Amino acid sequence: xxxxxxxxxxxxxxxxxxxxxxxxxxxxxxxxxxxxxxxxxxxxxxxxxxxxxxxxxxxxxxxxxxxxxxxxxxxxxxxxxxxxxxxxxxxxxxxxxxxxxxxxxxxxxxxxxxxxxxxxxxxxxxxxxxxxxxxxxxxxxxxxxxxxxxxxxxxxxxxxxxxxxxxxxxxxxxxxxxxxxxxxxxxxxxxxxxxxxxxxxxxxxxxxxxxxxxxxxxxxxxxxxxxxxxxxxxxxxxxxxxxxxxxxxxxxxxxxxxxxxxxxxxxxxxxxxxxxxxxxxxxxxxxxxxxxxxxxxxxxxxxxxxx
Amino acid sequence: xxxxxxxxxxxxxxxxxxxxxxxxxxxxxxxxxxxxxxxxxxxxxxxxxxxxxxxxxxxxxxxxxxxxxxxxxxxxxxxxxxxxxxxxxxxxxxxxxxxxxxxxxxxxxxxxxxxxxxxxxxxxxxxxxxxxxxxxxxxxxxxxxxxxxxxxxxxxxxxxxxxxxxxxxxxxxxxxxxxxxxxxxxxxxxxxxxxxxxxxxxxxxxxxxxxxxxxxxxxxxxxxxxxxxxxxxx
Amino acid sequence: xxxxxxxxxxxxxxxxxxxxxxxxxxxxxxxxxxxxxxxxxxxxxxxxxxxxxxxxxxxxxxxxxxxxxxxxxxxxxxxxxxxxxxxxxxxxxxxxxxxxxxxxxxxxxxxxxxxxxxxxxxxxxxxxxxxxxxxxxxxxxxxxxxxxxxxxxxxxxxxxxxxxxxxxxxxxxxxxxxxxxxxxxxxxxxxxxxxxxxxxxxxxxxxxxxxxxxxxxxxxxxxxxxxxxxxxxxxxxxxxxxxxxxxxxxxxxxxxxxxxxxxxxxxxxxxxxxxxxxxxxxxxxxxxxxxx
Ligand SMILES: Nc1ncnc2c1ncn2[C@@H]1O[C@H](COP(=O)(O)OP(=O)(O)O)[C@@H](O)[C@H]1O
Ligand SMILES: [Mg+2]
Numbered sequence: 093x094x095x096x097x098x099x100x101x102x103x104x105x106x107x108x109x110x111x112x113x114x115x116x117x118x119x120x121x122x123x124x125x126x127x128x129x130x131x132x133x134x135x136x137x138x139x140x141x142x143x144x145x146x147x148x149x150x151x152x153x154x155x156x157x158x159x160x161x162x163x164x165x166x167x168x169x170x171x172x173x174x175x176x177x178x179x180x181x182x183x184x185x186x187x188x189x190x191x192x193x194x195x196x197x198x199x200x201x202x203x204x205x206x207x208x209x210x211x212x213x214x215x216x217x218x219x220x221x222x223x224x225x226x227x228x229x230x231x232x233x234x235x236x237x238x239x240x241x242x243x244x245x246x247x248x249x250x251x252x253x254x255x256x257x258x259x260x261x262x263x264x265x266x267x268x269x270x271x272x273x274x275x276x277x278x279x280x281x282x283x284x285x286x287x288x289x290x291x292x293x294x295x296x297x298x299x300x301x302x303x304x305x306x307x308x309x310x311x312x313x314x315x316x317x318x319x320x321x322x323x324x325x326x327x328x329x330x331x332x333x334x335x336x337x338x339x340x341x342x343x344x345x346x347x348x349x350x351x352x353x354x355x356x357x358x359x360x361x362x363x364x365x366x367x368x369x370x371x372x373x374x375x376x377x378x379x380x381x382x383x384x385x386x387x388x389x390x391x392x393x394x395x396x397x398x399x
Numbered sequence: 400x401x402x403x404x405x406x407x408x409x410x411x412x413x414x415x416x417x418x419x420x421x422x423x424x425x426x427x428x429x430x431x432x433x434x435x436x437x438x439x440x441x442x443x444x445x446x447x448x449x450x451x452x453x454x455x456x457x458x459x460x461x462x463x464x465x466x467x468x469x470x471x472x473x474x475x476x477x478x479x480x481x482x483x484x485x486x487x488x489x490x491x492x493x494x495x496x497x498x499x500x501x502x503x504x505x506x507x508x509x510x511x512x513x514x515x516x517x518x519x520x521x522x523x524x525x526x527x528x529x530x531x532x533x534x535x536x537x538x539x540x541x542x543x544x545x546x547x548x549x550x551x552x553x554x555x556x557x558x559x560x561x562x563x564x565x566x567x568x569x570x571x572x573x574x575x576x577x578x579x580x581x582x583x584x585x586x587x588x589x590x591x592x593x594x595x596x597x598x599x600x601x602x603x604x605x606x607x608x609x610x611x612x613x614x615x616x617x618x619x620x621x622x623x624x625x626x627x628x629x630x631x632x633x
Numbered sequence: 634x635x636x637x638x639x640x641x642x643x644x645x646x647x648x649x650x651x652x653x654x655x656x657x658x659x660x661x662x663x664x665x666x667x668x669x670x671x672x673x674x675x676x677x678x679x680x681x682x683x684x685x686x687x688x689x690x691x692x693x694x695x696x697x698x699x700x701x702x703x704x705x706x707x708x709x710x711x712x713x714x715x716x717x718x719x720x721x722x723x724x725x726x727x728x729x730x731x732x733x734x735x736x737x738x739x740x741x742x743x744x745x746x747x748x749x750x751x752x753x754x755x756x757x758x759x760x761x762x763x764x765x766x767x768x769x770x771x772x773x774x775x776x777x778x779x780x781x782x783x784x785x786x787x788x789x790x791x792x793x794x795x796x797x798x799x800x801x802x803x804x805x806x807x808x809x810x811x812x813x814x815x816x817x818x819x820x821x822x823x824x825x826x827x828x829x830x831x832x833x834x835x836x837x838x839x840x841x842x843x844x845x846x847x848x849x850x851x852x853x854x855x856x857x858x859x860x861x862x863x864x865x866x867x868x869x870x871x872x873x874x875x876x877x878x879x880x881x882x883x884x885x886x887x888x889x890x891x892x893x894x895x896x897x898x899x900x901x902x903x904x905x906x907x908x909x910x911x912x913x914x915x916x917x918x919x920x921x922x923x924x925x
Contacts, residue, residue, distance in 0.1 A: 228898075
């Protein structure tokens with residue numbers, strides 16, 4: 093009965109979100125589109141780091157890769173935005189393969205530092221290959237008013253990763269990913285090819301950031317190295333996941349919604365204190381609720397992970 | 400019948416310490432073997448070398464005649480060698496059932512059935528849905544033990560299975576080990592309690608300072624001068 | 634980029650590299666100390682350096698204090714701040730997984746940057762104190778770099794002597810070897826952690842005060858030092874303090890020598906690429922170190 097109620101509620105939410113662009117203002121659509129983007133990013137980080145415990149501290153690299161791939165094929169080859177964004181997702185996966193194959197052998201803090209470093213390498217590369225990327229000046233995309241279709245594409249991406257998370261979390265594949273987080277040595281000894289599993293998770297976690305990177309490049313119409321590879325963006329996804337509850341399905345969504353709403357409503361008024369406030373939020377989340385909202389509820393009421 | 404496991408001149412050094420020094424052993428299928436030796440004599444390291452968790456420095460390991468040294472732990476496992484750890488290593492935030500389910504890649508329904516059987520085998524089926532981290536020490540030990548059995552390995556290495564386990568549980572464990580042997584499995588276990596070793600093992604290997612000191616039936620080993628000295632001398 | 638590399642140029646960059654490297658070594662020693670002693674990766678290390686630079690700038694522009702003398706203010710000040718950070722925040726993530734310490738120190742880091750923006754605005758600031766160069770045969774070195782190098786060496790050597798010879802220093806090393814053993818030996822680990830964090834911050838502050846004379850000061854200047862310090866401890870081997878020194882010199886050299894061949898922009902990536910390569914090839918550091 094409760095299940096049915098929840099399902100009905102979810103269906104209602106989906107319908108409302110699907111109809112929103114018909115009624116909403118241009119501004120509202122843009123805001124919602126960004127919220128979808130954050131949900132997709134947070135959910136993706138959760139796939140690799142929430143499940144396997146490997147901290148992808150440069151996850152924004154996939155977003156940046158998607159943004160640049162998309163922008164380049166739109167500007168240089170005149171591709172339409174949708175296939176361009178999908179290509180962004182594919183390129184992000186390629187990047188994940190190239191990075192992940194060697195780096196996922198690194199343990200603990202070393203993996204985190206390597207990811208941090210690689211993101212910086214990409215940022216520099218983006219400004220270096222001027223012929224392709226426009227260098228430090230960035231790339232301007234041809235004008236196009238497509239916020240509404242992009243809204244749907246973002247929404248579908250966010251829903252897609254959430255669904256993917258659900259499928260993974262309820263499968264043995266997902267359980268095996270979690271054994272890596274719980275005790276990697278024991279997982280190996282129990283016959284789990286941990287390196288391969290980590291790599292799969294990493295690849296899956298790169299797709300959506302690649303796609304939303306491409307979509308938001310199209311939506312914003314302009315990208316430059318510092319705007320698509322900021323460490324701050326990685327941190328934001330992580331904090332969203334931690335706040336909502338890592339390793340759960342709805343935790344990243346909840347975290348993204350709450351933090352994003354807070355950002356839109358409160359931060360806009362304290363422009364000069366932005367970073368100080370965000371720093372305080374980070375510290376609070378890390379110290380006071382490392383398990384996140386759903387993590388705490390899950391523990392307290394013995395709920396399944398699939399919340 | 401050729402030996403199921405053959406270790407030849409296995410050597411492992413950690414910096415200046417030679418944890419395992421030119422150890423050779425040979426195990427026949429369907430028997431229970433004991434591995435004893437003072438703390439720090441290299442028993443766990445020997446297990447780690449066999450199962451691929453640490454890279455050996457020299458020597459060979461053959462399982463059913465195939466070289467397995469140099470393989471990754473998960474590959475060794477799929478050759479048919481399972482192990483438990485001296486310090487319990489269950490997956491705490493997975494349920495007891497999930498701890499078992501992660502092991503095999505085969506058919507889901509079959510795995511489920513097998514997990515159910517094993518939980519009943521050690522009488523903890525009522526705890527299937529409980530997080531492993533919430534189980535008692537003894538229950539975790541049992542869970543770790545049956546986790547190895549999910550794929551029905553031919554050789555099972557048990558690192559101090561009896562440590563910290565109460566009498567009743569211990570007897571259950573020992574019965575289970577015998578039942579496995581009767582089904583043709585080979586078991587190598589590290590154990591300190593000589594009573595347990597006497598009652599269970601057919602052959603015992605003694606390690607001291609990384610070297611194999613003696614090998615033989617437990618009765619003989621127990622009265623071996625060198626063994627007594629290794630344990631009680633100095 | 635430059636096809637005409639003469640021996641003199643090479644000599645020049647090697648010496649410049651060592652000059653810069655000694656500074657890196659000093660700053661990274663601080664980061665390495667924190668990682669070694671409490672397994673915390675301190676992203677706020679660079680921003681602490683930035684605060685040191687602002688202390689020097691502020692004293693110089695308000696009371697005209699000699700920037701080198703301002704070390705005597707910036708180091709104790711940051712020592713205190715470091716102790717407080719450890720006492721109230723970092724202490725609580727010492728045994729947590731790396732994610733917690735990375736995030737927490739990142740939070741501290743952006744808060745510090747924001748504070749600097751509020752206090753000093755984002756304008757570029759400079760301490761114009763020492764200009765000109767020492768000329769030695771065919772080589773020329775800016776005076777500020779030579780003096781910074783000399784002071785960095787003096788401070789680093791003192792830090793080493795402190796770690797090697799004094800009771801407190803030995804206690805710090807004991808804690809970084811094994812916290813449990815140290816505890817059993819009656820060492821107050823919490824206090825050692827505070828002191829280590831304070832020392833590390835003071836080393837960062839010294840770096841800040843010294844670079845204040847050489848580069849533009851602005852709130853975001855610190856981050857790059859965090860990265861470089863990571864690289865230095867990776868090069869040297871985590872938990873290996875002499876390794877950090879060699880790592881620092883090595884980084885200085887590599888950066889300077891590669892600047893002969895690469896544009897400034899690409900040169901920036903050299904450090905990062907190196908970081909990743911070293912991690913992949915020798916995660917325990919080029920010079921060996923403690924595996925974790
Ligand atoms: N990972 C390791 N690094 C360094 N030394 C180790 C490591 N593992 C074991 N040793 C050393 O190897 C020796 C044998 O240890 P171990 O195999 O655990 O003995 P046992 O299991 O017989 O008690 C000990 O001296 C121990 O300190
Ligand atoms: Mg042992």
